[in-house]
Amino acid sequence: AFPEVSGSMQYADYYDEPETSGYDLPNFRMEGHLDLEGEPIDAEMDSFVVPDVVKTFFVGFATAVKEQNLQDIHFNYENNFNKLTERYYSKASWPPPEVVSPIVGDDKMFLLLYKELYYRHIYSKLQPTIDHRFESWENYCEVFNVFLDAPATGPLPLTLPNQWLWDMVDEFIYQFQSFCQFRAKIKARTEEEIRLLQEQDSFWNVYSVLNYLEALCKKANINTILDREKNGDIIAAKAEDGSFEFGSQPLFKMLGFFSLIGLLRMHCLLGDYYLALKAIEHVDLKNKSMFTCVTACYITTYYYLGFAYMMMRRYVDAIKVFSSVLLFIARTKQHHTRSYQFEQIIKKNDHMLTLLAACLSLCPYRIDEDVHSAIREKCSEKMTRMQNGDEVQFEEVFTHACPKFVVPVITAQEYQDGGIYGQEAYKLQLKSFMHEVRQQQLLPTIRSYLKLYTSIDIQKLATFLETDVPSLRNQLLCLKHKTLSLVWVDGPPLSGTLLPCSDIDFYLDKDMIHITDSKTERRFGEFFIRHISKFEEIISDVQRK
Amino acid sequence: PRPLTDNNIAMPTKEEVYELIASNRYSSDILPQLEAYVGQQVSDVTNDLEANLATLKLYQLCPDLENKDIIAKILMKALMNLPYNDYMLCTHLITERIQSEERFASIAKISQLLETCQFKEFWEYCRANEAALGIKTLPGFEDALRKFVAAVINSTYQSCPTAYFCEAMNLDAAGCSKFLASNGWTEANGHIALPINDSNTAQAKKISETIQFDQMSRILSSIAS
Numbered sequence: 176a177f178p179e180v181s182g183s184m185q186y187a188d189y190y191d192e193p194e195t196s197g198y199d200l201p202n203f204r205m206e207g208h209l210d211l212e213g214e215p216i217d218a219e220m221d222s223f224v225v226p227d228v229v230k231t232f233f234v235g236f237a238t239a240v241k242e243q244n245l246q247d248i249h250f251n252y253e254n255n256f257n258k259l260t261e262r263y264y265s266k267a268s269w270p271p272p273e274v275v276s277p278i279v280g281d282d283k284m285f286l287l288l289y290k291e292l293y294y295r296h297i298y299s300k301l302q303p304t305i306d307h308r309f310e311s312w313e314n315y316c317e318v319f320n321v322f323l324d325a326p327a328t329g330p331l332p333l334t335l336p337n338q339w340l341w342d343m344v345d346e347f348i349y350q351f352q353s354f355c356q357f358r359a360k361i362k363a364r365t366e367e368e369i370r371l372l373q374e375q376d377s378f379w380n381v382y383s384v385l386n387y388l389e390a391l392c393k394k395a396n397i398n399t400i401l402d403r404e405k406n407g408d409i410i411a412a413k414a415e416d417g418s419f420e421f422g423s424q425p426l427f428k429m430l431g432f433f434s435l436i437g438l439l440r441m442h443c444l445l446g447d448y449y450l451a452l453k454a455i456e457h458v459d460l461k462n463k464s465m466f467t468c469v470t471a472c473y474i475t476t477y478y479y480l481g482f483a484y485m486m487m488r489r490y491v492d493a494i495k496v497f498s499s500v501l502l503f504i505a506r507t508k509q510h511h512t513r514s515y516q517f518e519q520i521i522k523k524n525d526h527m528l529t530l531l532a533a534c535l536s537l538c539p540y541r542i543d544e545d546v547h548s549a550i551r552e553k554c555s556e557k558m559t560r561m562q563n564g565d566e567v568q569f570e571e572v573f574t575h576a577c578p579k580f581v582v583p584v585i586t587a588q589e590y591q592d593g594g595i596y597g598q599e600a601y602k603l604q605l606k607s608f609m610h611e612v613r614q615q616q617l618l619p620t621i622r623s624y625l626k627l628y629t630s631i632d633i634q635k636l637a638t639f640l641e642t643d644v645p646s647l648r649n650q651l652l653c654l655k656h657k658t659l660s661l662v663w664v665d666g667p668p669l670s671g672t673l674l675p676c677s678d679i680d681f682y683l684d685k686d687m688i689h690i691t692d693s694k695t696e697r698r699f700g701e702f703f704i705r706h707i708s709k710f711e712e713i714i715s716d717v718q719r720k
Numbered sequence: 721p722r723p724l725t726d727n728n729i730a731m732p733t734k735e736e737v738y739e740l741i742a743s744n745r746y747s748s749d750i751l752p753q754l755e756a757y758v759g760q761q762v763s764d765v766t767n768d769l770e771a772n773l774a775t776l777k778l779y780q781l782c783p784d785l786e787n788k789d790i791i792a793k794i795l796m797k798a799l800m801n802l803p804y805n806d807y808m809l810c811t812h813l814i815t816e817r818i819q820s821e822e823r824f825a826s827i828a829k830i831s832q833l834l835e836t837c838q839f840k841e842f843w844e845y846c847r848a849n850e851a852a853l854g855i856k857t858l859p860g861f862e863d864a865l866r867k868f869v870a871a872v873i874n875s876t877y878q879s880c881p882t883a884y885f886c887e888a889m890n891l892d893a894a895g896c897s898k899f900l901a902s903n904g905w906t907e908a909n910g911h912i913a914l915p916i917n918d919s920n921t922a923q924a925k926k927i928s929e930t931i932q933f934d935q936m937s938r939i940l941s942s943i944a945s
Contacts (some may be wrong), residue, residue: 381781382746382781385746386746445777445780445813446780446812446813447773447777447812447813448809448812449769449770449773449809450773450777453770486812487805487808487809488805488808583780583781584780584781584782584783586783586784599815599816602816603812603815603816604812606816607808607811607812610808610832611808614832614835614836645840648884649836649837649838649839650836650837651876652837652839652872652873652876653835653836653837655872655875655876655919656803656835656837656872657835659803659875659919661804673803673804675875675918675919680921680922681922682876682877682878682919682920682921682922683876683877683878683879683880684877684878684879685879685880685881685911689922690922691922704936
């Protein structure tokens with residue numbers, strides 16, 4: 176069914192990872208060594224012994240949540256939970272909720288939040304069973320319903336750190352991807368599992384996932400809030416109709432915002448890049464304050480934004496987006512070296528670097544010197560191969576750096592045929608990308624010849640290229656057509672103007688081709704300004720001492 | 721009173737379609753209206769990418785309801801919107817199971833020919849596969865594609881051989897004269913003079929650097945002291 180995809184089974188194997196792999200990107204879940212051969216944990220409730228230090232942790236954590244002590248909650252979430260995981264639960268699941276419940280006085284809200292961590296841990300370190308998947312789904316529904324059902328009279332008496340809110344949405348989508356992959360491998364499923372999957376089709380249903388994200392956005396009225404903030408308005412706690420404006424409570428505002436980014440991601444995973452960009456049309460990309468509170472959010476947003484632009488053949492926009500986030504990572508990574516996310520950030524960085532190299536091979540464009548040297552350092556070989564039209568190299572880059580696309584639905588026929596469908600979504604997107612690559616295959620050679628001349632007869636050029644004049648005429652038209660793209664100028668990410676994006680300009684007058692190379696001045700301004708600022712800082716530091 | 725569609729519902733207006741998409745995007749209940757709207761685009765010679773993508777998405781999430789006639793129409797309409805790459809965006813949402821069918825492989829073939837600007841071959845293929853592609857049922861198809869071809873040629877040539885132009889545009893001598901007359905283009909000595917625009921002139925673009933005020937503001941304070 177995919178004759179155009181070359182024999183790159185090796186890359187397909189890399190893509191087809193076990194369902195619980197933590198390789199999804201960008202996904203900043205708690206990483207660990209996967210116990211791929213591990214038995215699903217089926218802890219006996221009665222015999223589950225909880226160490227005292229863990230009991231104290233639970234009590235402290237639950238108290239912090241109840242008292243809305245944001246700092247303590249954050250500390251427990253980021254530090255204590257991870258430390259105890261390392262010490263006791265690196266290969267076993269945390270105590271099941273039934274065991275924890277009496278320890279925290281049956282605190283329902285805390286237990287919902289704890290279960291989120293409990294299942295997240297299972298996905299990360301162990302192998303979730305189909306029951307775990309269903310239970311985790313139900314828990315997410317309960318947690319989100321607490322938010323969505325919050326009465327219109329006033330704020331919800333709950334506060335959670337932004338990092339947790341982001342991780343929750345991020346994990347929610349990750350588990351959806353994992354479930355789709357699990358379900359799509361019909362061949363590996365037991366009869367009982369297949370029966371459950373077909374019967375219980377409301378669990379991890381793609382509609383429900385999308386609807387929850389949309390609902391969280393709506394509850395926070397996030398698009399209106401973003402628009403008003405862009406105009407400099409302060410968000411009042413009371414909406415026009417007297418009800419509580421949930422977007423004024425940080426919990427809801429950030430949850431709504433992260434859900435918006437979640438939609439950007441979901442639509443990309445389903446191949447709907449247009450809708451992905453439309454989802455974030457109210458986000459002000461120039462104002463970075465919303466994103467940078469959680470680094471993972473910033474990187475995720477720009478990754479999917481850049482990838483969507485690339486798949487829409489808006490290479491100039493993709494190049495600008497990737498360059499921007501790569502610069503950001505380069506400047507801030509020293510702050511993250513001790514965070515558990517550091518490895519992930521570096522991995523994402525490398526993936527985006529290769530995607531950038533691919534875009535530059537298809538659409539030469541001038542980029543920042545720092546980014547350019549990073550490419551030369553890390554993937555100059557790959558880039559050279561792509562610039563020479565090496566299809567296998569393009570495929571490899573795409574496979575390694577693309578999102579883990581999902582097959583959202585399995586048809587009754589597919590259940591019956593019992594095959595493996597997990598890669599269908601990825602193959603479709605790869606095919607489209609490779610179409611573009613192939614359609615542009617002859618263009619780099621023509622470009623390089625044109626750069627050598629200010630004018631050349633079409634017959635002469637045809638002889639150099641070892642082709643005939645009619646074919647060359649078509650290819651010259653193709654070069655013009657392919658270098659005409661939508662470029663973002665202003666406004667929402669989806670908008671754009673059709674502009675010529677070639678680094679060389681040419682036209683034909685009868686049989687003569689006339690060429691001009693566009694000259695870009697070397698940019699010094701940003702470089703000097705940056706160094707002047709740094710120097711200022713050094714001087715003021717020295718003066719203070 | 722508005723005309724009725726095939727399934728006897730009132731033909732929706734564009735505003736109604738967008739309202740449905742905004743409120744009920746993921747509900748297959750809105751499919752009849754969206755499908756009717758596709759039919760209207762065909763007869764009105766209009767094109768609505770956003771609505772058509774919404775239709776394709778519903779088929780993606782609900783394969784039981786997929787309608788291959790509608791999908792084919794959407795793809796052909798997308799081609800009529802070249803140079804925009806609507807076609808590519810649509811194919812991202814259509815599974816390989818459907819795309820590998822002969823009818824859709826044909827449409828993919830003409831997309832390929834158009835994207836690589838093999839216009840003569842494109843018209844030949846259309847002539848040979850007219851029925852399969854359903855070109856006669858798509859008002860404005862030939863005009864739309866001619867408009868695209870003319871635009872690409874105009875952005876590449878300042879003067880182009882008449883014979884070549886006619887081939888690329890699928891026009892005979894009479895048709896060619898008519899086209900030139902209605903666009904105000906002239907012909908002399910077997911070559912057509914094309915209007916000058918930004919694309920078909922090779923102007924040395926000097927992209928010089930402009931320093932924005934907010935970049936300078938960072939250091940203005942230190943310069944002032």
